[in-house]
Amino acid sequence: MAEADAFIFAALQQSGMLEASFQGSSWSVSALTSDAFIAIVFQFLTQLQTSDDNVTFTLPSTLTNTPVGVAARHRVGSKLANILKELGYAGDCGYNHFLYPSEKETRNILSCFLSPQAAEAEDDKFAIIQPQSFLANTLPDVPLSLESVSPGIAGGDVTSGDIIMESVGSSGVATKNVAGEENFMQTQLSEETEEQALEQVQKQVDDTEHRIAAMRKVLDRERGELQQVEQHVLETQTTGQEMQKQLARQKQLITMLPQAQANIAKLESIFQKNAEKKAEIAQQMESARDPLLKEYAQLESQKSNRKARCRQLIREMKTFRSDMLELTGVIHSKMESVRALERIHERQLAKLDKKKDCQDEGPMTRNMYTARIMDIIKQVHKQKQDITKILDDIKGLQKQMNVASEKLKRTEAVAEDKLYTAASKSKTSNSGKSEAYVECYRKFAQVRELFEELIVLVGDVGKKENIARDLQNWISQLEARDSSSHLDKVLADLESVRHENGTLQNELRACSA
Structure with a gap:
């Protein structure tokens, strides 16, 4: 920097x-x-x-x-x-x-x-x-040589400067040509030598790759042979151990032959000891069998209890379904009551509007207009409170339905598992109860399918009722938009408000003056 x-x-x-x-x-x-x-x-x-x-x-x-x-x-x-x-x-x-x-x-x-x-x-x-000056400094001998030139050449069309420049240019071109040819030859020779060296190196690389491939094949072959030899060695070791065991047994037999009576007595004593051990083992088995039998009886009782519990769950499922149907009916009745209340409320509002229109025949003042607006706001708040209450009731019913449906799903899963396991066990045991279990499982699956179809139908009915209610609301809104009969009153109210605004502005101007 x-x-x-x-x-x-x-x-x-x-x-x-x-x-x-x-x-x-x-x-x-x-x-x-x-x-x-x-x-x-x-x-x-x-x-x-x-x-x-x-x-x-x-x-x-x-x-x-x-x-x-x-x-x-x-x-x-x-x-x-x-x-x-x-x-x-x-x-x-x-x-x-x-x-x-x-x-x-x-x-x-x-x-x-x-x-x-x-x-x-x-x-x-x-x-x-x-x-x-450049020529005088670089080429001092040129003016001396030019003095000896004949006057005819000096007086010609070509000047001395042109002759010098031509001679210098020609010599430069000749030297440049020679140097260029020498450089071209050298580059060709160097390229040929480099190509030959590259070919030799490539041949050496190919040879080494072939040798490496052949050595890899030999190594793979030797590895396979080595594995075979190792397996053969292991087999020979196992056979040798077996032969050693047989040899030890034969040696024992040979040693026992000279003293046959004593060995027979020893074998009899060993046989008696083994018989005593067998009796002890039988007694132990009898003593161990009693708790096992008791445990088996307990498991059988638990199995029967589970079957009873499954039957109870099925009964609860049926009761839950009936409760759900009742809840759906209650929800529909609540919705209908809400619609009826809305209609009654609209009718009352219309009656009140008509009464106010009949009473207020004169022009509306600002206070009257604001009072009417406040009444409308109060009525809207009341409607909102009623609607929130109804929505809270609907949410509570929905929660109850959700709880009941979740419990129903759990009971269905448990019942299906139990019925399926019982049917599969009865099929494997080839008992007479297999057909009853299979038929029970089929009926259970049919009940579940019918219940799902019922739920779908109830949902479709609810959707259709919602669509009909939306259409009814849309029709009522369109009917309410027809405010041509009230247009004159609105215009009169607007004129009165403007007149009142003018008077207020005049009073303000007077006060400010």
């Missing part, structure tokens, strides 16, 4: 854009203020406008000093930013970079528009060198 700041400082000093207060040696981009930055950019653009005729931008007309107001500074900053973008600056540039300059963006902008000046200065140094 210090090198970049030094380069920018030198370029600004050379171009004369830096003020006298910044001519010290401790100058840096971070110390550059907004006013100084705007002045430097403005000086650069003025120099560019005076030096280049192709520039088409227009600078701000009054910029002797930096603007004091924020709006003026904003305009100058946005104008300078647009000019820099037109000149080809590709970075982020806006009025914020001039009002609140940052070190990074300031360095980027200054280095961007100062680097072309340095490049132009270098180009000018090389442009100052004339072709004649």
